[in-house]
Amino acid sequence: MKRRGDAALRIWRNRSRLLLAVFALIGCGLGARAFELQVLQHDFLLGQGQERQQRVVNVPAHRGMVLDRHGAPLAVSTPVDSVWADPRELLANKDAWPHLAKALSVARAELAARLAEASEREFVYLQRQVTPSEGARIAKLEIAGVHLQREYRRYYPSGEVLGHLLGFTDIDDRGQEGLELAFDAWLVGNPGQEHIVQDRRGQMIKRLQSVRVAQPGRDLTLSVDKRLQYLAYRELKAAVQRHGALSGSVIVLDVHSGEVLAMVNQPGFNPNDRGGFRKAALRNRAVTDVFEPGSTMKTFTVAAALEQGRVTPLTSIDTAPGRLRVGQHTVRDRHNLGVLSVSDILRKSSNVGASRLALAVTPEALWSIFSRAGFGQSSGSAFPGEASGSLAEHSRWREIEQATMGFGYGLSVTALQLVRAYAAIAAGGVLPEITFQKRTEPVEGERILSQRLAAALTQMLEGVTLEGGTGQRAAIPGYRVAGKTGTSKKSTAGGYSDDRYMALFVGFAPATAPRLAAVVVINEPGGEVYYGGQVAAPVFSKVIAGALRLLDVMPDDPRVFQASAGTVGDAS
Amino acid sequence: MRARVVAMLLLTPVLISTALGVVYTQHVSRSLVVQLQEQKQGRDDLNIEWSRLLLERSTWATHARVERLARERLGMHTPSFAEMEVVRR
Numbered sequence: 001m002k003r004r005g006d007a008a009l010r011i012w013r014n015r016s017r018l019l020l021a022v023f024a025l026i027g028c029g030l031g032a033r034a035f036e037l038q039v040l041q042h043d044f045l046l047g048q049g050q051e052r053q054q055r056v057v058n059v060p061a062h063r064g065m066v067l068d069r070h071g072a073p074l075a076v077s078t079p080v081d082s083v084w085a086d087p088r089e090l091l092a093n094k095d096a097w098p099h100l101a102k103a104l105s106v107a108r109a110e111l112a113a114r115l116a117e118a119s120e121r122e123f124v125y126l127q128r129q130v131t132p133s134e135g136a137r138i139a140k141l142e143i144a145g146v147h148l149q150r151e152y153r154r155y156y157p158s159g160e161v162l163g164h165l166l167g168f169t170d171i172d173d174r175g176q177e178g179l180e181l182a183f184d185a186w187l188v189g190n191p192g193q194e195h196i197v198q199d200r201r202g203q204m205i206k207r208l209q210s211v212r213v214a215q216p217g218r219d220l221t222l223s224v225d226k227r228l229q230y231l232a233y234r235e236l237k238a239a240v241q242r243h244g245a246l247s248g249s250v251i252v253l254d255v256h257s258g259e260v261l262a263m264v265n266q267p268g269f270n271p272n273d274r275g276g277f278r279k280a281a282l283r284n285r286a287v288t289d290v291f292e293p294g295s296t297m298k299t300f301t302v303a304a305a306l307e308q309g310r311v312t313p314l315t316s317i318d319t320a321p322g323r324l325r326v327g328q329h330t331v332r333d334r335h336n337l338g339v340l341s342v343s344d345i346l347r348k349s350s351n352v353g354a355s356r357l358a359l360a361v362t363p364e365a366l367w368s369i370f371s372r373a374g375f376g377q378s379s380g381s382a383f384p385g386e387a388s389g390s391l392a393e394h395s396r397w398r399e400i401e402q403a404t405m406g407f408g409y410g411l412s413v414t415a416l417q418l419v420r421a422y423a424a425i426a427a428g429g430v431l432p433e434i435t436f437q438k439r440t441e442p443v444e445g446e447r448i449l450s451q452r453l454a455a456a457l458t459q460m461l462e463g464v465t466l467e468g469g470t471g472q473r474a475a476i477p478g479y480r481v482a483g484k485t486g487t488s489k490k491s492t493a494g495g496y497s498d499d500r501y502m503a504l505f506v507g508f509a510p511a512t513a514p515r516l517a518a519v520v521v522i523n524e525p526g527g528e529v530y531y532g533g534q535v536a537a538p539v540f541s542k543v544i545a546g547a548l549r550l551l552d553v554m555p556d557d558p559r560v561f562q563a564s565a566g567t568v569g570d571a572s
Numbered sequence: 573m574r575a576r577v578v579a580m581l582l583l584t585p586v587l588i589s590t591a592l593g594v595v596y597t598q599h600v601s602r603s604l605v606v607q608l609q610e611q612k613q614g615r616d617d618l619n620i621e622w623s624r625l626l627l628e629r630s631t632w633a634t635h636a637r638v639e640r641l642a643r644e645r646l647g648m649h650t651p652s653f654a655e656m657e658v659v660r661r
Contacts, residue, residue, distance in 0.1 A: 078623035079616055132620050150616070155623070157630030205602055230635040263650065306612060477653035546650075555658055 009100060015335030033290055042088060044304075048215045053196050055212060057204075060150045061189030063173050064217030066166060066180075067260075068226040069438045075180070075491055077152040077173060081135030083126040086331060087118045101127075105136045106128040110365075124571050128171060129153045154180075158226065160268040161233045163435075164284035165224065167384075168271040178284060179222070179436055181384045189217040210464050213242035223259035228252055228519040231546045232262040236520070239539045243503075243528030248288040249415045250539065255423040255508055257439045258432030260381075261516070261547070263287075263416075287379075287386045290412035291502050291521070294488025295470075295532070297408030298354040300421070303397075303457055305342070305357040313460055314341045319352040326403045331355045343460040347469045349485060351407045358406025359399070367394035372448040373421035374431055389413040403470040408488060409496075419519035420543045425461070426482070426514035446506045458482050462511050465537075474505055474537035476545040478555035482514075483507015483540065485532035488522070500524050505536035510543050510556040518544055 015317035034286030037045065066075035083104065090096075101108040104127050111126070118124035126146070133147050154169045156162065175184035184191070197206040202451020232250040240248045245266075254263040267281040282291065305311045322336035333352050337344075345353035359365055370376070376391025389412045397405070398436070404410045417435065426433040461482035464471040470485040486504035489496040503525055508517040520536040520543075529535060641649040 072624055076623050076626060078627070079620050132617075155627055157627055160636075161635075204605060227635065233638070369655060477660070478656070554660075 001441055014472045019403075026107060027040070034405050048506050054208065056193050056195050056197065057212040057243065059192035059194055060152065061191045061214040062152045063154065063169070063189050064187040064219045066187070066226050067221045068229075069218060069261075070225065071203060071221070072226050073224065074156065074158055074162055074224075074226070076155050076157070078155060079132060079140075080129040080151055080153045081132055081140055081148045082128045082151045083130060083135070084147055084149055085124055085126050085393040086117070086122055086145045086147070087115050087120075087124055089120065090143070091119055093144050096141070096146075097139045100143055100146065102511075103134075103141060104130075108312040119292060130180070153204060154271075156271045156343050158229075159270045159272060161230055161264070161268050162224070162226075164265045164269050164282075164360050165222075165229075165263050166271060167284075168274070169434065171274075177282060177384065179220075179383070182436075183220050187217045190215040223254070223257075223261065223436055225261045225550075227407050227550050228262040228543075228547050229264065231545050233264045233268075234262050235507040235539050235542045236266055237268075239522060239535065241518075243522060243529065243535050245503075245535075246524040247525075248284055248520070248522045249289075250518065250520050251286050251415055251419045252516055252543065253419050253423050253432070255426040255517045256434065257442060257506060258420070258423070258434045258445065259352065259439055260268070260436050264367045267500075284383065284385070285523075286415045286521075287381065287383045288414070290387050290389045290414055291414045292409050292411065292488045294408040294420055294486040294502065294503050294504060295349045295351075295354075295508050296409075296418060296484050296486035298406070299347065299425070299461065299484050300369050300373055301354050301358050301406040301458060302342055302346060302460065303365065303453060304361045306453055307363050307449070310360045310363050311342050311357065313341065313456055315342050317342065317345060317353050317356055319345075319350050319356070322352060323496075324352045324355055324403075326355065326359070326400045327398070329400045329403075331403055331407075343463050344486065346478055347466075349470045353428060354407040355403040356404055363397045363402050366399075366402065367391070369448075370405070370411065371433070372446075373424060374417050375411060375421065379414060379416050379420055379434045381436065383416075383436070386416075389417055392496075408486065415519050415521045417508050418504075419517050422483070422508055422519070423446055424519035425432050425454050425457050426508035427454075446525055449532045458511055458514075459505065465507070470531070470533040471505060471507070474507060474531060474540045474542050476548070477507050479545075479553075480557050481507060481509045481510035481541075481544070481549060483513040483537075487530065487532045501530045503532040503535035503538045504528055505532050507540060509548060510553060515551065515553055516544055516547055518547075551560075 001336040062079070063077040065073055067338050083296055097111060101111045104111070114124065114126070114190055129151060138146065141149055152173050154168060154173060165178055166174055167180040169180050174188065180187070193211035195208040195211055196204045197208060198204050232252060236248050236250045239245070242569060248266045250262065250264050251260065253259070254261055261285050263284070265283070265285045269277055269281040306313070318339050319333060319337050320339070322333040324331045331351050333350050337348050337350050339352070340350055340353050341349060342357070345357065350414070370391055376389055378386055391411045401410050401537035420432065420434055424445070427445070428451045430445045430450045432445045433443050461484060462480055463469055465475045465481040465485055466472070471483050473514050474481055474483050484506060486502070486506070488502045488504065489498070490500040490502060491497070492500070501524065503522040505518065506519040508514045518540055520539045522535045522539070525535045
């Protein structure tokens, strides 16, 4: 009995041990699994979970507006939607393709080809920058795998009128040309990022934290006056068309502050129409293109002669017989102008007279005044692609070069440099600091001429637009205008061309208390008429007449008050 | 022992009410998030509308158009200098 009992007990004990062992094993297994999940794979699993629920989303930030000096919008970023797809999802959902193709207004085959090409990727743009209403229509279709992304598109309400000055942005709203490029860092918005929790349908449930706060771009107020800009645009375009010219530029400056009030070029382009850009039309010629300034330089030759005390405005210079031999070369006038005073050299634009004056001063003196007036160096406007022109060091000049420099050949300048140098004369000898931004406080420029010299030059330049001067057509009724014409032959491979010219006029008004300086450049007028005084001067007159009226500048021509006294009440 | 029971009886409703509080604030926060989203959407819509109107206005008010209307419809012209009166203050 006892043996049987013992045996039973042992069996029972063994069984219970086995059972315990099995339970212990199960317990260990569970523990190990729990350890694996909770400790070893914890990060991986947590990551997986969060990947399904949590997202870091971009918060778009718009680009700053560009405004004119009176606050009119010139460039505005408006929200648009870009349609993108996850091809892996969309490829599985072929039924929706016809609807989608219709909503995007693309051919079905094209859509299929696009998706097939991108089938390995997770992201493909179907269409960028559709209007918000089109975007809403696509969102309404609720096609799995098709999503919208908020973006901004740049619009330029003034179109071609401000095309060159503003430039444009690329599809990602980054500046590519013009002021959009120059001030990109100021204008650009920094998109933010947010960490969010979303539900199964992709709706945001909770914002966990802001990774980076979105910073919209800052607005930029330009020095440009939209009304003057349009005026300059209209007159330049008309003149370029009338004369069949290749291209042209107009710049209007505030002579005291150096603010650019208007800057236009032809041919132009419409920055809203990204597809239709022609490379040649994109250039802001007023700052990127250089040319030989021709007769417009004579003013500074005269300035050098006056500054050195060689002559006074009334000194007589004999230019007969309209030719001057310098070494092996001959400088010519169009006609024999005989004996001229120094003012008459400017008024009649005599090459011989200017050469004589240039040869009467030291090369250093001539170079110095050209250099002080800002030729041969960048104007500091910071406009992308600005050219600095060229002005050779005086120690390398030969005699003939010194003579031709005197009437503007042998150096090259930009339209901006030219108008800035004349603005210095207008401002009493202080070279203004060029800016495209509206100035809130005055910036003192560098003095390059004495006040007396500037006043003397102004008086002589007034003669150019009066009876008998080459620039009569630049005259503006009611105002006194000072300026200088220029007609420069274009240099070609074998010397100077005889039928390709640049017609120039540069000047300022009103002469008694100058406010505005402007330059008009017409490149290769095609017809019989090609002199600066015939082609460029009328544009100057129209633009500045309109600008003075818009800016409410008091007429300063004393003849006005005598003449108008008789016409009181006769306004019909 | 008695003190424990009393504490438990007191703390249980507190526990339940804070639990409900958590649920409630969760709910409120979610609906606020939804509201925030809606407001942002509204802001975007207004921005879109504003820039559309801005562009529309500048299209209608283009200098070229205003000038053409003034000339053609209203028969206006830029006065020549002879037609002007200069008034000195």
